[in-house]
Amino acid sequence: MDHRQLVKDCLRGKTAAQKQLYDYFADTMLGICYRYTKSMADAEDVLQEGFIKVFKNLEQYRFQGELGGWIRQIMVNTAINYLKKNSRYQSELSFTDSNLHLVSDDDPEVLMSIKELAELIRQLPPGYQTIFNLHAMEGYSHVEIGQMIGINEGTSRSQYARARALLISWIKKNSTDAKAETYARP
Amino acid sequence: MQKQKHMQDREFEKQVRQKMEELKFSPSTAVWTGVEKEITKDKKRRRPILVFFLLGALLLSGSLYLLYPGITNKRNLAKTEKTNSKIKEEKLNPSTKDGNATESDQQKNKKSAATEPFSAQHSDVKKEKPVYPAEKNADHGNLFIKQKTNKKGVQYFVGSTQKNNLVNDKSAENETVQVEPEATKKEITARIARLHHEKSDFPIPDILNEKIRENNFAYIKTGVAKQQNSKKIKPWTIGFSAGAGFSNIYQGFFETAKVGNNASPSYGTTNPGASGGYQGPSSIGGGFSYSAGMLFQKAIGRRSSLSLGLNYHYYSTSIQTGAKIDSTITLYNNTYPLTPSTYRGYYVVGETNTHTNRYHFIELPVNLLFQINQSKKMPIFWEAGILLSYMVASDELHFNDISGVYYNDKSSFNKMQLNAATGLMVGWHFQHGPLFQAGPQFQYGITGLLPNSSGSQQHLFFGGLKVDILLPKKN
Numbered sequence: 001m002d003h004r005q006l007v008k009d010c011l012r013g014k015t016a017a018q019k020q021l022y023d024y025f026a027d028t029m030l031g032i033c034y035r036y037t038k039s040m041a042d043a044e045d046v047l048q049e050g051f052i053k054v055f056k057n058l059e060q061y062r063f064q065g066e067l068g069g070w071i072r073q074i075m076v077n078t079a080i081n082y083l084k085k086n087s088r089y090q091s092e093l094s095f096t097d098s099n100l101h102l103v104s105d106d107d108p109e110v111l112m113s114i115k116e117l118a119e120l121i122r123q124l125p126p127g128y129q130t131i132f133n134l135h136a137m138e139g140y141s142h143v144e145i146g147q148m149i150g151i152n153e154g155t156s157r158s159q160y161a162r163a164r165a166l167l168i169s170w171i172k173k174n175s176t177d178a179k180a181e182t183y184a185r186p
Numbered sequence: 187m188q189k190q191k192h193m194q195d196r197e198f199e200k201q202v203r204q205k206m207e208e209l210k211f212s213p214s215t216a217v218w219t220g221v222e223k224e225i226t227k228d229k230k231r232r233r234p235i236l237v238f239f240l241l242g243a244l245l246l247s248g249s250l251y252l253l254y255p256g257i258t259n260k261r262n263l264a265k266t267e268k269t270n271s272k273i274k275e276e277k278l279n280p281s282t283k284d285g286n287a288t289e290s291d292q293q294k295n296k297k298s299a300a301t302e303p304f305s306a307q308h309s310d311v312k313k314e315k316p317v318y319p320a321e322k323n324a325d326h327g328n329l330f331i332k333q334k335t336n337k338k339g340v341q342y343f344v345g346s347t348q349k350n351n352l353v354n355d356k357s358a359e360n361e362t363v364q365v366e367p368e369a370t371k372k373e374i375t376a377r378i379a380r381l382h383h384e385k386s387d388f389p390i391p392d393i394l395n396e397k398i399r400e401n402n403f404a405y406i407k408t409g410v411a412k413q414q415n416s417k418k419i420k421p422w423t424i425g426f427s428a429g430a431g432f433s434n435i436y437q438g439f440f441e442t443a444k445v446g447n448n449a450s451p452s453y454g455t456t457n458p459g460a461s462g463g464y465q466g467p468s469s470i471g472g473g474f475s476y477s478a479g480m481l482f483q484k485a486i487g488r489r490s491s492l493s494l495g496l497n498y499h500y501y502s503t504s505i506q507t508g509a510k511i512d513s514t515i516t517l518y519n520n521t522y523p524l525t526p527s528t529y530r531g532y533y534v535v536g537e538t539n540t541h542t543n544r545y546h547f548i549e550l551p552v553n554l555l556f557q558i559n560q561s562k563k564m565p566i567f568w569e570a571g572i573l574l575s576y577m578v579a580s581d582e583l584h585f586n587d588i589s590g591v592y593y594n595d596k597s598s599f600n601k602m603q604l605n606a607a608t609g610l611m612v613g614w615h616f617q618h619g620p621l622f623q624a625g626p627q628f629q630y631g632i633t634g635l636l637p638n639s640s641g642s643q644q645h646l647f648f649g650g651l652k653v654d655i656l657l658p659k660k661n
Contacts, residue, residue, distance in 0.1 A: 015222070018222075018225065019218065019222075022218055022221065026212075026213050026217070026218075027210040027212055027213070028210055030210070030211040030212070030213045031206070031208075031209035031210045031211055032209075034209065034211060035206060035209065040211070043211075044213055044214060044216070044217050047213055047217055048217045048220045048221055051217075051221045052220075052221055052224045052225065053527075053528060055221070055225045056225070057528070057530075060530050073514060074528060077514060077516050077528045078528070080516065081516055081528075114205045114206070114208050115209070117202065117205050117206070118206065118209050121202075121206075136199045136202055136203060137202070137203055137206055148516070164198075167202075168198070
């Protein structure tokens with residue numbers, strides 16, 4: 001797909017081109033927004049806000065790097081701001097050590113489906129969920145994460161370790177339950 | 187062992203990332219509806235640009251329209267002169283006219299006009315009806331003659347092509363019959379006679395004796411001359427205008443402004459720029475400014491002129507910043523509800539870098555010029571007026587005091603500006619050449635550059651030299 005022409009048409013204000021660009025990226029971007037939020041409605045809010053920013057700032061895209069990467073960055077930033085703005089997420093961004101159960105050195109193989117894994121990530125406390133997404137999925141360093149969400153680097157690093165351990169324990173538990181279910185079948 | 191552990195860690199992240207890359211959902215149609223609504227609203231916000239250019243086009247076409255009647259008026263005057271000369275010719279050589287009127291007829295009519303009842307002459311008069319500009323366009327040729335008296339007590343006649351008997355003074359004056367006394371005498375006599383015949387309620391003036399008529403015709407003749415003089419319209423003069431000087435941004439009345447602060451004091455993120463101890467925002471310093479455009483000037487009085495224009499105007503100011511960071515930053519603007527905005531590229535606070543804020547405007551100046559001396563060779567004008575301007579582009583940096591950074595936000599401006607301007611213009615009129623006008627000019631923004639919600643007052647100022655070149659009129 002020729003993104004260059006599509007972007008130029010969008011900048012000219014062609015609604016058809018804008019719709020085409022939206023259709024092309026919306027599904028993937030909603031997947032990203034979904035990982036950062038706790039409900040599909042919130043994810044769609046982030047997606048909408050993100051795409052508005054994309055179209056309003058499209059002239060800033062210099063055709064350096066993938067258009068999808070540029071849009072993804074906007075979506076992530078929009079999601080972070082949405083979490084900060086929304087009181088439901090704000091109250092749980094205090095990074096307490098609640099709900100921490102165990103830290104495992106033995107990392108499991110992730111055999112579960114995409115949606116099951118996404119659901120587990122979304123079940124992490126919001127602070128952990130955000131840091132896990134930013135570090136493991138987007139590849140931001142802990143320094144960058146600290147600047148983005150207003151915490152120091154050490155906090156980001158320790159919170160990530162805890163989020164990761166929690167997720168691994170859930171994956172293991174999920175895997176054991178699945179095996180038990182398989183063996184229990186006649 | 188530790189390396190193996192690290193690789194294992196990476197493997198877990200890699201697996202999760204790979205799976206999550208494939209996570210896709212179809213959004214509901216409401217999402218696109220919301221996006222579309224918002225971006226269409228943005229398009230609507232751009233309408234002022236169109237309105238502005240439409241206004242410019244109207245101004246130009248209006249100027250051309252004002253120039254156009256001058257041309258038609260000249261044509262009309264030429265036509266009238268031609269008609270008059272034709273009448274003169276006919277008077278000298280009556281046989282050339284339609285082959286109907288003879289000298290004896292004319293003498294007969296002349297005599298009749300003076301002595302005989304008007305009604306009796308109706309049929310004869312029709313034959314030698316001269317061509318009148320006013321009558322030419324009339325439906326039935328019903329020229330109503332009205333006797334009027336001016337302030338000095340002199341009586342005169344005006345004609346109207348109106349079908350009713352009420353004569354519109356204004357239109358009547360415009361249609362004053364322009365003929366030589368001899369021809370006029372006959373014509374007016376004939377008209378009155380005909381009117382008397384056709385409209386029994388038309389008041390026939392008893393005072394229409396030879397002496398009075400002579401006075402009236404003389405008056406008409408003088409009136410025509412006066413009218414011809416008054417019809418010499420003062421056309422618009424086209425020219426070029428340019429200016430150069432100093433621009434700055436002030437708050438209040440010439441108080442040095444600081445960079446606009448768009449941050450909310452109660453809500454923010456990080457403060458990467460505040461770590462150096464310098465908190466900002468920087469004071470704004472002046473910069474170079476220039477303008478260039480077209481000019482339309484018209485004399486509206488003995489000593490006053492109206493000047494309209496269409497200019498491009500460049501302003502610049504300077505501020506002190508720190509290093510430029512070429513990455514994305516999310517800031518909260520001072521709007522309610524608080525909305526985060528992402529900006530690509532920003533400057534931290536500091537004094538290591540001088541950033542030039544540039545402003546590009548399209549302006550529509552409307553000025554009045556009053557000549558304050560008597561000299562014709564070197565007139566001195568006091569110029570005062572307003573400028574309606576539209577910001578086409580700007581890279582001005584705003585300041586966010588929570589994050590301690592300078593950033594560019596094109597949407598944070600009052601794009602439509604109203605400025606007051608004043609100055610002195612000294613003119614040099616070269617014979618058969620253009621008229622130069624030059625002098626100091628000062629301009630100050632009545633409207634603020636930033637919206638009221640920003641809490642910052644910024645008014646653009648320009649001071650410099652302005653030069654107008656008015657092209658000579660073609661004869």
